[in-house]
Amino acid sequence: MKPLMLFAIIALVSIIVVVSFGLQLAPNAPIALSPEAAAEALYICPTSSLFWDGFANGLMPFHRYLIIGLFFVVMLLAFSWGWALYQNLLNDSFKRESFKKPWQMTKFTFWVSVIVLLFALTPNYFRSVTVDGLSGQYVLCESDTPGARAVRSDAVHD
Secondary structure (H helix, E strand, O other): OOHHHHHHHHHHHHHHHHHHOOOOOOOOOOOOOOHHHHOOEEEEEEOOOHHHHHHHHHHHHHHHHHHHHHHHHHHHHHHHHHHHHHHHHHHOOOOHHHHHHHHHHHHHHHHHHHHHHHHHOOHHHHHEEEEOOOOOOEEEOOOOOOOOEEEEHHHEEO
């Protein structure tokens, strides 16, 4: 296995373990709330990634065209794979070389799609909320995140 692929697998497994068990490198003191208020509270933080949020919002007008382009490329890939399979069936033999181009195009399409998805949908996209009575952009966060504030859960909306 290539060293870069091995590093990617180890990094992905490490991230999954850290997130699954709620581990933190430098934990902060959580916000202390009474037990009655804790049941009704959510924690919000101001958005911290203004560059990436602005970049993702700049891509939003092109979102439809990106999806159209992706489906166009996926259809070309389907025809490319089908043509390679058809050629192998006609010759009644398996030629590995006929699948090299479709496989390269598939890998390229996959990674370009992942990169564009990361640019278009930042982590704040999934955590963004609006809070009644507060102006600004907020995201959901944990009680021990620096800058966290406790608000009533019924004041927080998608």
